Amino acid sequence: MRHSTYLEINLSLLQENYSKIQAMTRARVLPMVKADAYGNGIVPISQFLVEECQVERLGCATLGEALFLFNQFPALNAEMMVFSDTEISNPEIAEAYKHYAITPVLHQPSDLEAVLKNPSLKNIPIVLKVNTGMNRLGFTLDELEKISSRLKGRGVKHLMTHFACSYYPLKNGDKTHRQMDEFKKARKILENAGVEVEETSVANSGAIEQHFGLDETFVRPGLMLYGPPSVEPKIWDGHQISRFVTKIIKTFDVKKGTPVGYGINVAGEDGFIAVIPMGYADLSVTTISGAEIVIKGHKAKFFARVNMDMCFLFFHPSSAKDFKVGDQIEIWGHSNQTISDLSSQMKTIPYHLMCGVTNRIPRIYKVK
Numbered sequence: 001m002r003h004s005t006y007l008e009i010n011l012s013l014l015q016e017n018y019s020k021i022q023a024m025t026r027a028r029v030l031p032m033v034k035a036d037a038y039g040n041g042i043v044p045i046s047q048f049l050v051e052e053c054q055v056e057r058l059g060c061a062t063l064g065e066a067l068f069l070f071n072q073f074p075a076l077n078a079e080m081m082v083f084s085d086t087e088i089s090n091p092e093i094a095e096a097y098k099h100y101a102i103t104p105v106l107h108q109p110s111d112l113e114a115v116l117k118n119p120s121l122k123n124i125p126i127v128l129k130v131n132t133g134m135n136r137l138g139f140t141l142d143e144l145e146k147i148s149s150r151l152k153g154r155g156v157k158h159l160m161t162h163f164a165c166s167y168y169p170l171k172n173g174d175k176t177h178r179q180m181d182e183f184k185k186a187r188k189i190l191e192n193a194g195v196e197v198e199e200t201s202v203a204n205s206g207a208i209e210q211h212f213g214l215d216e217t218f219v220r221p222g223l224m225l226y227g228p229p230s231v232e233p234k235i236w237d238g239h240q241i242s243r244f245v246t247k248i249i250k251t252f253d254v255k256k257g258t259p260v261g262y263g264i265n266v267a268g269e270d271g272f273i274a275v276i277p278m279g280y281a282d283l284s285v286t287t288i289s290g291a292e293i294v295i296k297g298h299k300a301k302f303f304a305r306v307n308m309d310m311c312f313l314f315f316h317p318s319s320a321k322d323f324k325v326g327d328q329i330e331i332w333g334h335s336n337q338t339i340s341d342l343s344s345q346m347k348t349i350p351y352h353l354m355c356g357v358t359n360r361i362p363r364i365y366k367v368k
Contacts, residue, residue, distance in 0.1 A: 004328075005246040005277055007361050009040050010239075011048050012368045013334060014225070017238040018053045021221050025214040030201065032222035033069075034061035034083070039354040040226060040242055041363045043072045050078045059220060063087045066102045081105055081127065081158075084137060089114045097124050105129050105160070107137040112147055125157030132182035133175060134164040144186055148193035155196040159187060160220075163213075166206030167230040176212065206230035228336045228350040240339055244283070244331040244357065249310070250275040251323060260312060265304035272320040274300070276329055279309040283331075284356040291345040293338070295329055296322055 022029055032038075037045035042060070046069055049055040057079045060066050066080040079101045086104035087093040088111050097104060098120045106112050107129040115121045131138030138161060139147070161183045165175045183202055190197055203213035205224040209231045213219070223230055227240030251274050254260065254267045280286050286306045293300055295313075303314035315323070332339040332353070343350045 002277065002282065002361055005282060005361060006364050007039070007242050007244055007357050008364045008366060009044075009242045010334065010366055010368060011044075011052070011241070012366075013227075013239040013241040014045070014048060015053060017225050017227070017241065018049065018055075020238060021208060021219070021225065024208065024211065025219055027201075027203075027214055027216055027219045028057075029055065030057050030059055030081070030218045030220045031055055031225050032059040032220060034059065034065060034222075035355045038223065038226045038351065039357045041365075042069055044363070044365055046076060046078070047073055050076060057081060057218075059083055061085060063093065063096060063102065063104070067096055067100070070100050070102070079103060083129075086111065091118065094118065095120060097121055103127055103157075105158075107131075107139065109139070109143055109147060112150075116150065126151060126154055127158040127160070128156055130159065130161045130183060130186040132161045132179040132186070134162055134179070136162070136164075138162070139186075141182065141186055141189060144189050148190055148195055151190070151195045152193060155198065156190060158199040158201065158217075159183075159190070159197050160201045161186070163202065163204055163207055166204055166210065166212065167232075168206075169231065169233075170210050170212055176207065180213065204230075205236075209236045223351060226354065227334075228340055234336075238336070240332065240334050240336050242354070243333040244361075246276045246278045246329050246331060248274045248323060248325050248327045248329060249277050251320070251325060253317065253320065254314075261304040261307065263305055267303075267314070270317050272315040272317050272323075273303065274313045274315065274323055274329070275310055276313060277310050278331070279307045279311055281308045282358055282361050283353070284358055285346065285348070285352060287346045287348065288342075291342055293331065293342060298322065 031049055033042050033046050036042045059081045062085040063082050066082055081103050083105045088104045103125050105127045129138040131140050163176050199217040201216050201218035203219040205222050207213045208219050224236050229236035254271050256269050258267045288302045291302050298319040300313040300315050303312045339350050343353050
């Protein structure tokens with residue numbers, strides 16, 4: 001564990017983001033808390049969403065995530081939905097659905113067979129994902145036609161799909177609109193077979209930002225709930241709820257041609273280097289080398305190889321007077337632009353940075 005290097009998470013900003021999303025639609029909000037709530041901590045984030053934002057249902061990716069949450073916080077008064085790695089075909093593990101408020105999202109015929117043939121699962125709600133063109137998980141329309149008659153007595157609690165391109169600006173006739181048309185066909189197939197569909201959802205962050213798919217029962221925000229926009233040019237005006245902070249543990253001047261760190265990494269000009277205790281065991285990305293951030297008004301470049309436990313910030317020599325050992329360094333803050341710019345330079349996305357903060361970094365929670 002670190003001490004002076006930490007991820008500070010502002011729960012008031014989380015509540016503000018949630019309120020902005022809720023104000024955009026009459027649909028209920030089903031927040032995604034998968035991947036440790038996008039690196040922010042699944043237990044405290046889920047607890048806050050349920051207790052302070054009155055959320056009744058949360059989404060995760062794996063049954064293991066849902067079980068971890070309930071084991072860590074048994075009093076959580078919410079239902080968890082498992083969206084991909086459900087373990088529903090593993091009879092021993094699937095017994096968990098009988099004992100906890102956890103519901104699997106079924107995405108293929110074998111999933112449905114496993115539920116219908118297991119007496120222990122006779123009371124779990126039927127939640128189906130439809131493949132409308134993303135071609136990842138979900139029942140095809142043909143598969144839905146074949147199994148619809150078997151659902152007539154039980155009904156479908158929740159029908160959903162996932163948009164592949166909703167982070168692009170929407171245009172009539174684009175893939176997102178075509179997927180929506182396919183989703184309507186899927187619902188019609190069930191209704192024509194006499195299957196009652198109680199709830200629906202289609203809108204992920206990009207769709208919500210563009211006010212698309214908001215007429216369903218639920219919306220499912222992920223990234224936007226924690227800050228960064230999905231769509232560029234930016235529409236969403238939420239706040240990055242976390243700030244990643246570290247410190248300087250050593251400083252030194254370098255002359256042009258001086259090797260620094262592992263391998264052959266030579267200073268291309270005279271400069272000033274600050275060593276910070278943040279390596280790939282803390283932020284599990286190595287492509288940060290070469291990216292630039294601004295600290296105290298000075299431009300700093302991540303220089304040379306990222307080490308397991310530390311890395312180097314290269315400054316212009318004139319910056320030396322403004323930095324000393326122990327000074328705090330903010331890698332990203334509550335401005336979405338900071339983490340977006342940093343991830344862009346690294347040729348990745350904000351998800352990658354947020355989910356890349358490892359368990360060696362303590363999470364500190366505050367309410368302003």
